[in-house]
Amino acid sequence: MNKDLTSKVRLTMKRRPILMMFAVPLIATIAACTGDSGDRGLGAKCSAGLDALQDELATSKAKGFGGTVAWGKAAALLTAGKTQQTFGAYENCLEKSVRGRQILRDAK
Numbered sequence: 001m002n003k004d005l006t007s008k009v010r011l012t013m014k015r016r017p018i019l020m021m022f023a024v025p026l027i028a029t030i031a032a033c034t035g036d037s038g039d040r041g042l043g044a045k046c047s048a049g050l051d052a053l054q055d056e057l058a059t060s061k062a063k064g065f066g067g068t069v070a071w072g073k074a075a076a077l078l079t080a081g082k083t084q085q086t087f088g089a090y091e092n093c094l095e096k097s098v099r100g101r102q103i104l105r106d107a108k
Helices: 003-033 042-065 069-086 090-107
Strands: none
Touching (some): 042 069, 069 090
């Protein structure tokens, strides 16, 4: 090997640990941030809860509870839950559907 090439290889080998010291944590951080941490199986539960709340609201309205304060609160929670579902905040969506159903149960 010629002398210049040998010195470049040595210089590159000396820089490799420094490069690895910065590159590995950066790559690990980027990889950790790309995963879907928001769902955890709550998406289907959120959807089912909102469907159940919507059915209970329709049933309550048919029974004459349509103008009550409790019905209005449950309808507002349904709207808020659907908004949360749209943005992928499934835990908040599920909480709103459970609270809305509880309000309707307590009103009967």
